[in-house]
Amino acid sequence: MxxxxxxxxxxxxxxxxxxxxxxxxxxxxxxADQYASTVGFTVRTEETGSAMEILGGLTSLSSASSSDTDVLYKFIQSQELVREMDATLNLREMFRKPAADPVFSLSRDSSIEDLVRYWARMVRIYYDPGTGLMEIESRAFDPEDARAISTEIFARSTQMINTLSAVARDDTTRYAREELDTAVERLKEARQALTLFRNETQIVDPSADIQGQMGLLNSLNAQLASSLIDLDILIETTRESDPRIEQARRKIAVIEKRMSEEREKLGVGGNHNGRAYADLIGQFEALQVDLEFAQKAYLSALSAYDTAQAEARRQSRYLAAYIEPTLAETPLYxxxxxxxxxxxxxxxxxxxxxxxxxxxxxxxx
Structure with a gap:
């Protein structure tokens, strides 16, 4: 050679x-042997239709929400999640268990950035954007630790989806709630203004009060006509010196004076507690219009708020697991x-x- x-x-x-x-x-x-635990889930959006849609069979049961799954995909890789899970499960201790394996275990003096990089090695995410299905494989040096990591990831993901759903509901109903609060305040102010008017004038309903005044005027007018007829009859049938003629004239004068006073109360030169009846009626009608408008605005705002709440309840998100966290029996890594x-x-x-x-x-x- x-x-x-x-x-x-x-x-x-x-x-x-x-x-x-x-x-x-x-x-x-x-x-050291590494055990893998798998959990699979997807974000579902439950859309419950109205009663008519349910009766008509038009209800959409559920659909996958890819945007929320995208958020979860980033969240599971985030430093925030790693920090929270380290505080809950003591990830550093889990990943440092094999003391004789410096290559595949976490170093003793690791920082949070080192832990996040090591997390990316030990937790693999398989995500299909088309279907919205997400499968996570968590590795650890003990099968129970691996399953604990998968279980905690699923729990944290569920909490995140619940938070997103709550924020969406708040955004949907916040504007309607503000409009309803404004309408309630306007209705209270209109009712208080009408109550204050009634307390000041001691009149519950000027329309009813004026009807009473008009009834009195009509009665006085009828009495005046009757008295005038009686006076004419006395003048034609008796002498001028008859005392009944003078008495009839006095009665007519009294009736005319009373009628003049009642007309003044209705706004023709007179007043009621220093205010003309015409002004009181005008103010009362304005307050009535404000109250009716406030009531209609309140009913409209209440209907809009109920609709917003129904819409928020109609679209609810939840995390559906199609693979529960598994417990490994054989090390794969x-x-x-x-x-x-x-x-x-x-x-x-x-x-x-x-x-x-x-x-x-x-x-x-």
Missing amino acids: QRRHRLTILSLGIWVVLPVIALAVYLYVFA PQRAIILLISAFVLFGTWAVSVLIYYSLRDRR
């Missing part, structure tokens, strides 16, 4: 064989054989290319 062949074989052993053997020893002796094969292939390839380059340069000399 020529010297260059021996050197080639020696380089193969140093470059490929020894590293592969060292890697195999580490993988099968020192590398690290995939020792695959790692060895890939490493051997890469080392052999780089060695072969290096040898070819070396001999090519040597032959050109």
